[in-house]
Amino acid sequence: MLSQTATTTVRATLPAIGAAIEEITALFYDKLFTAHPQLLRDLFNRGNQAAGTQRQALAGSIAAFAAHLVDRPDERPDAMLARIAHKHASLGVTAGQYKVVHKHLFEAIVEVLGDAVTPEVAAGWDEVYWLMANALIALEDRLYAEHGVLKGDTWRDWEVAGRVEETAEVATFRLRPADGRPVPAAKPGQYVSVQVELPDGARQIRQYSLSSAPGSALRTIAVKRVGDGEVSQHLHAHVREGDRLRISAPYGDLVLKDGDAPVLLASAGIGCTPMVSMLEHLAATGRTAPVTVVHADRSPATHPLRADHGALAEKLPSASAHFFYEHPEPGHPAGRTGLVDLADIEVADGTQAYLCGPLPFMRAVREQLLAKGVPAADIHYEVFGPDLWLAAAQES
Incomplete structure (x- = not known):
């Protein structure tokens, strides 16, 4: 005070x-x-x-x-x-x-x-x-x-156990501790920092959401290659199975709450990664409350982890998935073309909503959820990169 x-x-x-x-x-x-x-x-x-x-x-x-x-x-x-x-x-x-x-x-x-x-x-x-x-x-x-680490010493060496090209821009890296020790505990929705040494000797760090469930034997991250992104470009160009990476313990405050409340998971682009982790956790724990999955992307071909996103939703008895594409495939529902529109999507009372994606996307979805009666306190968000939400609020 x-x-x-x-x-x-x-x-x-x-x-x-x-x-x-x-x-x-x-x-x-x-x-x-x-x-x-x-x-x-x-x-x-x-x-x-x-x-x-x-x-x-x-x-x-x-x-x-x-x-x-x-x-x-x-x-x-x-x-x-x-x-x-x-x-x-x-x-x-x-x-x-x-x-x-x-x-x-x-x-x-x-x-x-x-x-x-x-x-x-x-x-x-x-x-x-x-x-x-x-x-x-x-x-x-x-x-x-x-996490049982010394203050500031959060790093461990991890080995790349596998790599999958999800889309033309996104690669998934499956990781296991190089020292053979157990995978540290994580919560659904958290991220890890990845540190790489670049050609000029700099050791740059970026955060990537875990796209695997917390109890998985391997850690999985999906990395989108960004045009001017030093670390994402390095990972895509140079890191293959058998290579090692310096990775932090899992952190992040956007985590799925315990309980049996209805859940809405809204994402755009690579923002689906923490949502897939949450979905896998919900499926593994047998969540029976309504789960609403909403995702926006340019097209099905650019939708990272698309198969997992849909398959995990299908495992839940009371889940519905709504994928919005700017350039859909033939036969895609007309009402799911373009920007996300929640008008005809039921949002159950007591829903806890989790948003991840570009700031304009999250603002638009938040406004729609508020209009549907979801309390502001029940709408949670994650920003990839610096959190400009507060900066924007100061300007408005």
Whole structure:
């Protein structure tokens, strides 16, 4: 909780900080990587840095956290913090790195805002930063402890047990621990980080959802080849059966809830991967409540894991699958052509909805679910890449 003095200061300066936050975060990253180039080489996603999406995500999270502290001082935005903590733990972030971030972030704030950063303003925002940082450190420590790994040391060597070309753009990699130890526990919907060494010596990291059920003997990830994606291009071009990869323990806060509530799984493109994991878990546990599967893609040929997606839904006694294609095959239902439209799809009372795909897709599906009476608290989402939902909310 912010002190009363800090609350007053942060409330008064939040508009100015918010208006300049993207300029501040851009300068922050410049300072950080100038002082610590190894962080850009081996920790941060160079593609997201070049595109500016990581800067937008950081700006959105800081502004959202500060606004929450001011508007609801007795609550903590645990959902937002959990999402960030899971991503940090999958990267091996440690407590000491927060001090490095603090130094360069506050230097950037002073440089951008100048004389407006009085000692009182600096002290108020220092409280905001350390409330957020210490909450994340505690959550990350807990995640490391749950997986029985040293703080920041989440990596193990895994062997590629098989590779399948799912579509022209997507390959599935089946993985087993190289040391022969048991596969670590996971929850349906979680992801792992994959670290690869690129030709320039950089060790870049990306996250990929597990597309296998948590109890499977092998881990499975489906990787879409992205035009400018350093890691996805490397995996597609160079990684074959018998090769080894450095892979983290499983993380991610978008996980299937226990219980017997109806479920809706909505995805687009490669966003189907966590949904297939959830479906496999539902089928393995004999879920009898209604399960509604919705997927959008360019065509059946570009639909990753299409056969598994449909077959797993058919295993569930009360499931229905609705695949929307922009360019369908002959005979595909006319009502399932183009963008997802839930108008004629029944959504049972008490449904827990899980969304994964591009942000515009998730926004559209969320709006339709809200219109059908699904409470906002029962709509959960996963973003591949920096979470720009909060950044977008700050602009709207």
